[in-house]
Amino acid sequence: MKIEDVKAALEADKKYKAGKIREQNYKDIMDAATIVFAQHGFKGASMMAIANQAGLPKANIHYYFKSKSLLYAAVLEDTILQWNRSFDVTENDDPASVLETYIMSKVRLACEQPLPSKLFASEIIAGAPYLDEHIRTIMRKWYRHKVDVINSWIEQGKMQPVDAEHLIFMIWASSQHYGDFETQILKLLNKGEYDEADIVYIGRFVTEMILAGCGLTPSWKN
């Protein structure tokens, strides 16, 4: 290897590392903020606590995010983006398999990543001051579409007549509960954390219960 190549490699490495450091700090701050905001809500979280959690000086947090509100907004947006991935569905799909997939993934997400779930819950409990518009526009549209699809399934006789609006609420409630109330549930179950077996078991339980209410059967019971 020539000297020039080593130099170039070091140069590239430096640039790479520099970029990585920024990226890493940004990510560290977001992660730390998620933890603190999820645990204490927007008002209860302090920039100092976030800085300590991230292992950075407080002023450095303000270099990346001008204000607490902007950091909170960034964390919330990130959470929302990560959340609304699945459940893309049309009226031609099979209700049982769609609902099954959605519920299983929601339960898994709640168990494996309870923090975003708790963050969202905190925001809603506080009256959704930051998500007010998001709920009334984007989420509402998403929600209405899903309700329409479910109702078309009912019209097609693919499932029993069930209130689609509250069916969705029930899916959200019974899956997110495992994230939001993780502390309570683990204490009552006398467990330290959810393991893979728990996640599958819970996912199947919730799926079976809700599908039964719709007159449907999950794939593993066929």
Added chain:
Amino acid sequence: MKIEDVKAALEADKKYKAGKIREQNYKDIMDAATIVFAQHGFKGASMMAIANQAGLPKANIHYYFKSKSLLYAAVLEDTILQWNRSFDVTENDDPASVLETYIMSKVRLACEQPLPSKLFASEIIAGAPYLDEHIRTIMRKWYRHKVDVINSWIEQGKMQPVDAEHLIFMIWASSQHYGDFETQILKLLNKGEYDEADIVYIGRFVTEMILAGCGLTPSWKN
């Protein structure tokens, strides 16, 4: 009416009023604290905000409650007491009617008094620092007993075999959700608040769904 009687009446009235004022202030503070703690959590709530909400000087709050922690503990205890009233049940009871009654009352409580539900949720999301012992002792005992009763129902063939532990979680989740996520739900339903018809409708929906999962039928479908 004799003069003496008037005097006595005034005396009694004064005492009554004095007692009433104390009682009223205490209640006002508790109500105000419930609102603020439920909305912002323990750390996020400020004594000043509670004082303003109660319409009293801040120092007066500290006359009734020595510290923020003690006020929080009092509000939490009050909420817990008010919550665990119903669901006293034995293995000789009828599953369908017991579950139906419990679910309906939980949904009604969540819709009519969402604040205690939100307060409890905030505490759990924050990691249950104040309720840790309560959950591991009192709530745990309550929970285990209910699990045993449900399992005995299953052994007696009174209902389909269903995981009793997660059945209880599901009941809690799908009822409390209407209190904790009130803001989101009302926005999506485009409603200002739950009315009596909503409460009955939601209660019946949740009851039907969960009973169906247990192979049971609610009373209104017989």
Added chain:
DNA sequence: CAATAATCTGACCAACTGGTCAGACTATAT
């Protein structure tokens, strides 16, 4: 190498936090 731009942070600020307390006010008892 120098110059320029990006990144970092200790020290600071006004506003707010939970909490205290002396003294004012009010009610009851004698």
Added chain:
DNA sequence: ATATAGTCTGACCAGTTGGTCAGATTATTG
């Protein structure tokens, strides 16, 4: 009427809050 006990609150305190900024440090460029 006076004394006693209970109730109330403005003013204050030390510590924390979100946020700023000058200047140090580091990286990039020409």
